[in-house]
Amino acid sequence: MAPVHVERTPEGFVASNERGAHLKLGSTTEEGVFSPVELLLIAVGACNAVTVEPLTAQRGHRLPRLAVTIDATRAEPTLLDTVTVTYEVELPESLSPEKFAEIAERVHHRHCTVSRSLEKGTQVKLILPEA
Structure with a gap:
């Protein structure tokens, strides 16, 4: 199974995979994230x-x-x-x-x-x- 990566960026936390997909994530109080x-x-x-x-x-x-x-x-x-x-x-x-x-x-x-x-x-x- 290919790993996924989560990193804090200047815009917040981002998850990514080896296929180039990116997903913003954070707390339940932040807009536009999971x-x-x-x-x-x-x-x-x-x-x-x-x-x-x-x-x-x-x-x-x-x-x-x-x-x-x-x-x-x-x-x-x-x-x-x-x-x-x-x-x-x-x-x-x-x-x-x-x-x-x-x-x-x-x-x-x-x-x-x-x-x-x-x-x-x-x-x-x-x-x-x-x-």
Whole structure:
């Protein structure tokens, strides 16, 4: 997996990847930026949505509309409790709500790296400069 980079610039914090994408981030009080927690929620929702799309398409079902809203509750001021992904879809006649739910559940439990990592409690290690 290619690393991402976060750096403080004169304009604020910017995240970037090796493909040239840049994203402003900061606190929840700053205009025009995403907070780190919002980025986590985006990662969960995007992972689910961009994985559901090709799986439904492979089965011959083009979703006329696909969106997700992601929310979270806090267990403590600095700890999330439950992250909720709410699908907003328009299903084609060829795809029942039950079949879509089955695909979305499979994505969440088997294919979405972000959701699976959060549920498994992936370790985060710090590498600090030596003194």
